[in-house]
Amino acid sequence: MSDDIIGKKFNRLTVIEKIGSKNRHSIYKCLCECGNYTEVYRSSLTTNDIKSCGCLRDQFYKETAINAIKKYQADGTNIAYIKSTKLSKSNKSGVKGVYQKKNGKWCAQIMFKRKCYNLGTFINKEDATKARKEAEEKRDEYLREKGLL
Numbered sequence: 425m426s427d428d429i430i431g432k433k434f435n436r437l438t439v440i441e442k443i444g445s446k447n448r449h450s451i452y453k454c455l456c457e458c459g460n461y462t463e464v465y466r467s468s469l470t471t472n473d474i475k476s477c478g479c480l481r482d483q484f485y486k487e488t489a490i491n492a493i494k495k496y497q498a499d500g501t502n503i504a505y506i507k508s509t510k511l512s513k514s515n516k517s518g519v520k521g522v523y524q525k526k527n528g529k530w531c532a533q534i535m536f537k538r539k540c541y542n543l544g545t546f547i548n549k550e551d552a553t554k555a556r557k558e559a560e561e562k563r564d565e566y567l568r569e570k571g572l573l
């Protein structure tokens with residue numbers, strides 16, 4: 425009955441097995457195209473609410489942030505500020521733009537014009553750091569292209 429979706433693919437996720445249920449909602453272990461495993465409610469799969477392990481969302485966040493940078497830089501503004509490696513007082517991770525949330529997960533962000541852009545939420549600090557570095561690299565790439573760096 426509820427195993428009818430095993431082996432099926434929903435967007436980036438292939439259903440591997442049913443692993444349990446919560447509040448009468450079945451939870452399935454899924455393999456994402458990117459290679460990560462994730463646990464998803466059946467309804468989230470069938471309604472297309474969740475389409476990946478989070479990599480699609482993270483990709484979206486990164487693209488949003490990069491687009492914001494491009495707009496910002498097109499205005500011709502403060503390179504010194506965004507290139508500053510100084511950590512804020514509230515930063516406990518030791519990595520700029522990476523914070524641990526109360527639930528233990530790691531959040532990556534990048535700031536422009538006092539606005540904070542989310543780069544995704546990660547279980548590991550390493551993955552959050554990687555997302556932040558990727559966004560920084562793309563930003564620098566763009567700045568070099570424009571001859572601003």
Ligand SMILES: [Zn+2]
Nearest residue numbers: 456458477479
């Ligand atoms: Zn993925």
